[in-house]
Amino acid sequence: MSMDDHSAPNVVDLPDAEATRALGERLAVLLQPGDLVVLVGDLGAGKTTLTQGIGAGLGVRGQVASPTFIIARAHPSLGEGPDLVHVDAYRLGSLEEVDALDLDSSLEDSVTVVEWGEGLVEHLSEDWLEVRLERPRGGEGAADTRTAALLGHGPRWAGIALPS
Amino acid sequence: MSDAPLVLGIESTCDETGVALVRGLDLLADVTASSMDDHARFGGIVPEVASRAHLEAFGPTLEAALEQAQVRLEDVDAVAVAAGPGLSGSLAVGVASAKALALGLGVPLHGVNHVIGHVAVDALVHGPFPETFLGLVVSGGHSSLLRVNDIATDVTELGQTLDDAAGEAFDKVGRLLGLPYPGGPHVDRAAADGDPAAFAFPRGLSRPKDLQRHPYDFSFSGLKTAVARVVEGFEDRGEQVPVADVAASFSEAVADVLVTKTLRACEINEIGTVVVGGGFSANSRLRSLAADRFADAGIELRIPPIRYCTDNGAMIAALGSAVVRAGLEASPMDFTIDSQMPLTQVVMGATESAA
Numbered sequence: 001m002s003m004d005d006h007s008a009p010n011v012v013d014l015p016d017a018e019a020t021r022a023l024g025e026r027l028a029v030l031l032q033p034g035d036l037v038v039l040v041g042d043l044g045a046g047k048t049t050l051t052q053g054i055g056a057g058l059g060v061r062g063q064v065a066s067p068t069f070i071i072a073r074a075h076p077s078l079g080e081g082p083d084l085v086h087v088d089a090y091r092l093g094s095l096e097e098v099d100a101l102d103l104d105s106s107l108e109d110s111v112t113v114v115e116w117g118e119g120l121v122e123h124l125s126e127d128w129l130e131v132r133l134e135r136p137r138g139g140e141g142a143a144d145t146r147t148a149a150l151l152g153h154g155p156r157w158a159g160i161a162l163p164s
Numbered sequence: 165m166s167d168a169p170l171v172l173g174i175e176s177t178c179d180e181t182g183v184a185l186v187r188g189l190d191l192l193a194d195v196t197a198s199s200m201d202d203h204a205r206f207g208g209i210v211p212e213v214a215s216r217a218h219l220e221a222f223g224p225t226l227e228a229a230l231e232q233a234q235v236r237l238e239d240v241d242a243v244a245v246a247a248g249p250g251l252s253g254s255l256a257v258g259v260a261s262a263k264a265l266a267l268g269l270g271v272p273l274h275g276v277n278h279v280i281g282h283v284a285v286d287a288l289v290h291g292p293f294p295e296t297f298l299g300l301v302v303s304g305g306h307s308s309l310l311r312v313n314d315i316a317t318d319v320t321e322l323g324q325t326l327d328d329a330a331g332e333a334f335d336k337v338g339r340l341l342g343l344p345y346p347g348g349p350h351v352d353r354a355a356a357d358g359d360p361a362a363f364a365f366p367r368g369l370s371r372p373k374d375l376q377r378h379p380y381d382f383s384f385s386g387l388k389t390a391v392a393r394v395v396e397g398f399e400d401r402g403e404q405v406p407v408a409d410v411a412a413s414f415s416e417a418v419a420d421v422l423v424t425k426t427l428r429a430c431e432i433n434e435i436g437t438v439v440v441g442g443g444f445s446a447n448s449r450l451r452s453l454a455a456d457r458f459a460d461a462g463i464e465l466r467i468p469p470i471r472y473c474t475d476n477g478a479m480i481a482a483l484g485s486a487v488v489r490a491g492l493e494a495s496p497m498d499f500t501i502d503s504q505m506p507l508t509q510v511v512m513g514a515t516e517s518a519a
Binding site for chain 1: 178211249250251303304305306324325326327328329331332335336339340385386388389390392393394396397399400503504
């Protein structure tokens with residue numbers, strides 16, 4: 001863990017999918033152009049659902065769905081805010097540069113949310129917000145409950161109060 | 165149809181390079197090269213590998229298509245190319261090649277929608293379309309219900325998946341079950357020996373409240389998670405995962421929800437014909453369940469043979485041929501690819517669909 005990592009993650013309990021979406025909307029308030037958000041979690045942990053909330057909070061165009069197939073999808077802002085670039089590294093072998101994705105939106109002007117990007121994309125920026133989503137395993141626990149652990153990395157996130 | 169214009173179709177949206185020649189509704193040649201094996205070597209899709217593979221495959225694929233059709237390049241009357249949606253780098257190779265050919269030959273160029281091509285190709289197999297029909301496009305990247313009044317000029321998107329596409333859910337469940345990539349065909353094969361009623365998996369967006377808000381939309385994410393948890397349950401108890409039963413019950417849930425919602429859309433819109441296309445329409449349970457339930461409902465079901473369901477040049481040439489028949493203007497030579505081309509937009513340029 002580097003010096004710029006900010007203590008322990010904030011853990012948020014999410015009783016259902018609506019709560020996951022609402023957390024995304026709360027995060028959207030904090031997000032600025034150029035920000036990188038790395039979503040970590042197993043299949044079905046709620047990564048796309050959280051991104052739907054971020055998209056709703058930012059006020060962007062188009063249905064925020066899983067971008068696994070086309071790898072990245074850009075959602076232009078409907079207002080004054082940043083665009084949302086939704087990347088899914090699930091099918092990617094490697095990601096040397098986000099430029100290789102040939103996105104229409106520029107990352108400096110967008111909020112970039114990456115699913116399945118842990119260990120692949122952190123080198124793209126000195127700052128990123130890590131969101132670790134967990135769901136109950138196997139037959140334990142209610143179907144819809146999740147937890148989110150939020151942790152900022154780098155100077156951009158120093159002193160920023162994350163939802164808890 | 166022998167005096168109809170000869171249309172060359174070029175497909176390069178993902179990892180298949182396809183070139184086909186169509187005259188009217190007659191398919192004269194259809195040649196496909198795939199870079200799937202290259203990606204398997206890298207353990208996933210590498211967009212730059214896909215682009216380079218298209219570049220290398222295009223020339224030989226074009227030559228082979230001309231040879232198969234027994235025509236010369238100079239005989240081509242119009243060029244159609246998939247302009248989106250798809251991977252940007254891959255699309256760029258096909259579009260640049262198409263522009264060069266159209267310019268060199270002095271013929272019109274039509275940038276067309278790949279997803280609508282999945283529907284259009286059926287006219288080459290089952291003949292002209294009725295006045296209005298529904299298109300169900302199911303693939304690794306799409307699960308969409310289209311209302312088609314005219315395949316060249318009037319397509320509207322009734323609904324789509326809110327999260328995962330049907331084929332994507334199959335790929336992910338395949339990985340959960342330890343089956344090789346791509347998961348679609350492997351899960352389909354495993355399901356053949358399983359009990360489709362072994363597990364009661366959820367049908368997404370099928371409760372009355374959801375049907376009201378999302379009559380035409382699909383959701384496969386909750387189903388995928390339910391499968392993951394069942395598989396984990398067996399693993400955590402140290403028991404062997406009943407792969408065939410999980411695959412069969414999962415396949416049943418996907419096919420059931422696709423067929424049920426499409427039939428419901430037919431009722432609501434009083435439409436009597438459905439055309440199914442896209443790579444996932446190769447799925448055997450979807451085909452058998454759709455055949456039974458559409459027959460019971462008295463609705464005509466058109467699904468092209470499997471080789472026309474996956475990505476190919478024929479679908480682009482078929483849509484190009486329809487666009488030429490409709491008398492639409494050519495796309496401007498400076499049109500750019502659109503990796504997220506909306507499904508209501510049939511062609512690139514000034515002649516947008518009536519939607």
